[in-house]
Structures are given as C-alpha cells and as structure tokens.
Amino acid sequence: MSSYSSAVARACGIDFGTSNSTAGWLRPGAPTLLALEDGKLTLPSVVFFNAEEDSVAYGRQGLAEYLDGYEGRLMRSLKSLLGSSLIDGQTEVMGKALPFRELLAKFIGELKLRAERSAGRDFDTAVFGRPVHFVDDNEQADKQAERTLEETARRVGFKEVSFQFEPIAAAFHYEQSISREELVLIADIGGGTSDFSLVRLSPERAALVERRDDLLANGGVHIGGTDFDKYLSLAGVMPLLGYRSKLKNNADVPSSYYFNLATWHTINFTYTRKIWMELQEVYRDAADKEKLDRLLSLIEQRAGHWLALRVEEAKIALSDADKATLQLDRIRQGLVHDIDRATFETATGGLVDDVERTVAALLRDAGVAAERIDTVFFTGGSSGIPLLRQRIAALLPAARAVEGDLFGSIGAGLAVEAMRRYGS
Structure with missing residues (x-):
C-alpha cells in the first residue's frame, strides 16, 4: 500500500522503455499505472509510418x-x-527526411498525450526513468543521452523534468509491499539494458524523502532483451538466409546484412537501393543460392521486423520450453524451423557472463557479502530468461527471488518518486 494514497500527485512518472513504455500517477483509490492503449497499461515503443493511409500509428496498432x-x-x-x-542522423520516411530526434519527440509526445487522456488532466512535470548507464564506460556520452531525453521531454510540453535510475524506481515500488526491513538487489533486465541496485528497504524508510543512505550501490551494462534477440537470430535463424555461407571463391558472404537484420534499430538500413544492388552482386557469386533467395525475398518484402518478431517470440517461448518452432512462410511457403534452448544459451552465453560480472562487481563495490542479501527483485521483460536467473541465483545463495510486474514496476515506482519530489 502506498504511503501517499491520500493525496493526488502533481507530477507523473514516465518509463520510456526500449520495448515497452508506461506512465504512472498517484491518486487515491486508483491504480498507479495509466492505461495507454485500449485499456492496456503498456504502450509498445513502436512507431509505424503507414504510407498507404498517409498516417502514423503507435504501439500495438502500429505493429x-x-x-x-x-x-x-x-x-x-x-x-x-x-x-x-545515430541520434544526430535521419532516415527517409514516406519520401521525406525524418531526423531521429524528431522521431523520438513523436513517440514521447504521444506517450504524454495518452497519459493525459487516461488521467483526465495535463502533466507539465515528470520524473523519467533512465538506465544506470545509457552508454557503458563513456560518461560524456551518457550525460549527452540524458540531455537528449530531457530536451525531447521539454520539446513535447514538459516544463519540469528530472530523472531517477530505473532499478531505484522499481525498488520504491517493491517497498510498498513489504512488512519488514530487507536488503534487496533490484534486477531490472529490460529491452536495452541490465541495471542493478542494492537498496535497504522498509515500511518505515518508505516515508523518508531523502534515501541516499539506503542506496548501497548501482551497476549496469548495456545488455538487454534486444541483444538476446540479436544473438539468437544470428545463431538460430540467419544461417537459413545465408549467414556464414560461402561465395564461389570460398570467402564468406558479408555478415553486415545479417547483423543489421538481427538488430532492431538497424533493420531499416537493409532496405536502401545501394544495399539491394550490392546483394545482386553477392547473389551472383553465392555458392548456395537457395539461402540467398530467402534473404532477397525477405528484403524485397521489407519483412525484417516481421522476422525479428518471430525471433522475439521464440526467445520468450524458450523461457518455458526446451524448443520453439518458427513458422517462416513469409520467407518461403512451408518453411518451418526449430530452435532449442541449448542453441539460445550457447548464443547468448557471453551476454550472460557480462551481466554476471556486473552483479559481482556491484557486490564488491558495496562491500556487502552475498549471504547478507535477503531478496532479489526481478523486473523488466527480459528478467525471465532462465540462464540469467540461474547465474544471479548462484551469486546470491541466501536470497529469495521475487518477481515484480515485469513491465510495470518501474513506471509505478517513478510515480512514487514523482510524489516525493513534487508533492500534490
């Protein structure tokens, strides 16, 4: 139960996520998260420019x-x-150049508009979530990323903007549900980053405005669900399209096309006339033309996002099953392909190693023995990956695992922080 349930907050919390976004607002007797699309609390972070209808669609409708x-x-x-x-670049949409900064503004402006419609009021103040590191090992680029997000938020109508680390926001959400003091590792494994915070939480501390002494350590790495999608695609699907196949001179087919198709935010790069002409040359020299036929068919249909969605579905299925079956009729009629969990875990083992090292470094930085941690609180849509959970559990043998709202904990926690900072 929220400590602020008797007041209406002046500000909202905005979780602009890599895969999904939410908005939270504290007010008496009502859910914290606002409905953003057809009664649903999440808005997939998607924009579709419909050339046939000359329209722009967002979220599930866009997909x-x-x-x-x-x-x-x-x-x-x-x-x-x-x-x-890429942020200072642009892309072509409906025959016109669209700067990527404007693309960001379109989505965040839509997120603000939907939150306001759901709340029945305007918001000019917000606490935005941010990863512990937008960019690994580059403080200047990290600060620039936050500035860009703040500038974008102000551009769409927010007058006061501040930030909170996403795992800290999740901690504040979890704190509303506990009855005693706990030392908690927040594991927020989202679409773009894996972020961790070690926090001391309790019902009594929840009422405090200043929580600096309760935050023992933060850590993060720029690895998230989209990276797991990428490496699963490269290992399990792209070989069907010619990845790692040979040219007639025994050289490899260039890999850049496959890396772009396997990476969500670069898929559209494969649709240029220049790339199409290059691929005609590659096709002529390919030793296995059947696989290149599949690649060319996919690109001609501009179906890269369709394939990425199939890979993402397989990743999710492999969290509960040992095998996932992909129906790939759009590439070739009747094409069916199985991927097993062993392939997934082998392909993504290096990512899991990096996440494990991040958690171990956080514990060292905090000077806290692993045995002292009471709880691991999992949030973020990618926190259900079995190998990740197993490796984190092995580091913290005494901790119990608690699963929060995988897509809503951060937005709800940001709403708590918005009330703390800006009041009612």
Whole structure:
C-alpha cells in the first residue's frame, strides 16, 4: 500500500522503455499505472509510418498495421538511439527526411498525450526513468543521452523534468509491499539494458524523502532483451538466409546484412537501393543460392521486423520450453524451423557472463557479502530468461527471488518518486 494514497500527485512518472513504455500517477483509490492503449497499461515503443493511409500509428496498432502488410516504415527500439551516433542522423520516411530526434519527440509526445487522456488532466512535470548507464564506460556520452531525453521531454510540453535510475524506481515500488526491513538487489533486465541496485528497504524508510543512505550501490551494462534477440537470430535463424555461407571463391558472404537484420534499430538500413544492388552482386557469386533467395525475398518484402518478431517470440517461448518452432512462410511457403534452448544459451552465453560480472562487481563495490542479501527483485521483460536467473541465483545463495510486474514496476515506482519530489 502506498504511503501517499491520500493525496493526488502533481507530477507523473514516465518509463520510456526500449520495448515497452508506461506512465504512472498517484491518486487515491486508483491504480498507479495509466492505461495507454485500449485499456492496456503498456504502450509498445513502436512507431509505424503507414504510407498507404498517409498516417502514423503507435504501439500495438502500429505493429498490427505493419503485420497486416501495409506499405510503410516500422521503427522500434527507439530508446537505443540515445547515446548513439545515430541520434544526430535521419532516415527517409514516406519520401521525406525524418531526423531521429524528431522521431523520438513523436513517440514521447504521444506517450504524454495518452497519459493525459487516461488521467483526465495535463502533466507539465515528470520524473523519467533512465538506465544506470545509457552508454557503458563513456560518461560524456551518457550525460549527452540524458540531455537528449530531457530536451525531447521539454520539446513535447514538459516544463519540469528530472530523472531517477530505473532499478531505484522499481525498488520504491517493491517497498510498498513489504512488512519488514530487507536488503534487496533490484534486477531490472529490460529491452536495452541490465541495471542493478542494492537498496535497504522498509515500511518505515518508505516515508523518508531523502534515501541516499539506503542506496548501497548501482551497476549496469548495456545488455538487454534486444541483444538476446540479436544473438539468437544470428545463431538460430540467419544461417537459413545465408549467414556464414560461402561465395564461389570460398570467402564468406558479408555478415553486415545479417547483423543489421538481427538488430532492431538497424533493420531499416537493409532496405536502401545501394544495399539491394550490392546483394545482386553477392547473389551472383553465392555458392548456395537457395539461402540467398530467402534473404532477397525477405528484403524485397521489407519483412525484417516481421522476422525479428518471430525471433522475439521464440526467445520468450524458450523461457518455458526446451524448443520453439518458427513458422517462416513469409520467407518461403512451408518453411518451418526449430530452435532449442541449448542453441539460445550457447548464443547468448557471453551476454550472460557480462551481466554476471556486473552483479559481482556491484557486490564488491558495496562491500556487502552475498549471504547478507535477503531478496532479489526481478523486473523488466527480459528478467525471465532462465540462464540469467540461474547465474544471479548462484551469486546470491541466501536470497529469495521475487518477481515484480515485469513491465510495470518501474513506471509505478517513478510515480512514487514523482510524489516525493513534487508533492500534490
């Protein structure tokens, strides 16, 4: 139960996520998260520019229009632009140049509009979530990413903007449910980053405004669900399209096409006339033309996002099953392909190693023995990956695992922080 349940907050919390976004607002007798699309609390971070209808669609509607076969451009993993060199670039949409900064503003403006419609009021103040590191090992680029997000938020109408680390926000959400003091590792494994915070929580501490002494350590690495999608795609699917196959001179088919198709925010790069002409040359020299036929068919249909969605579905299925079956009729009629969990775990083992090292370093930095940690609180849509959970559990043998709202804990916690900072 929230400590602030008797007041209406002046500000909202915004979780702009790589895969999904939420908005939270504290007010008496009502759920914290606001409905953003057809009564649902999440808005997939998707923009679809529908060329046939000359319209722009967001979230599930955008995905549905794309999958229904409308001509246009699908943009996903928009948050990945922050801190990258792409942010100052542009892409072509409906025959016009669209700066990536404007693309971000379109989505965040839509997120604000939907939150306001759901709340029945305007918001000019917000606490935005941010990963512990937008960019690993580059403080300047990390600060620039936060500035870009703040500038974008102000551009769409927020007058006061501040930030809270996403795992800290999740901690504040979890704290509303506990009855005693706990030392908690928050494990927020989202679409773009894996973030961790070691926090001392209790019902009594929840009422405090200043919580600096309760935060023992933060850590994070720029690895998330989209990276797991990428490496699963490269290992399990892209070989069907010619990845790691040979040219007639025994050289490898260039890998860049496959890396772009396997990475959510670069899929559209494969649709240029220049790439199409290059691939005609590659096709002529390919030793296995059947696989290149599949690649060319996929690109000609601009079906890269469709394939990425199939891979993402397989990743999710492999969290509960030993095998996932992909129906790939759009590439070739009757094409069915199985991927097993062993392939997934082998392909993503290096990512899991990096996440494990991040948690171990956080414990060392905090000077806290692993045995002292009471609870691991999992949030983020990718926190259900079995190998990740197993490795984190092995580091913290005495901790119990608690699963929060995988997509809503951060937005709800940001709403708590918005009330703390800005009041009612």
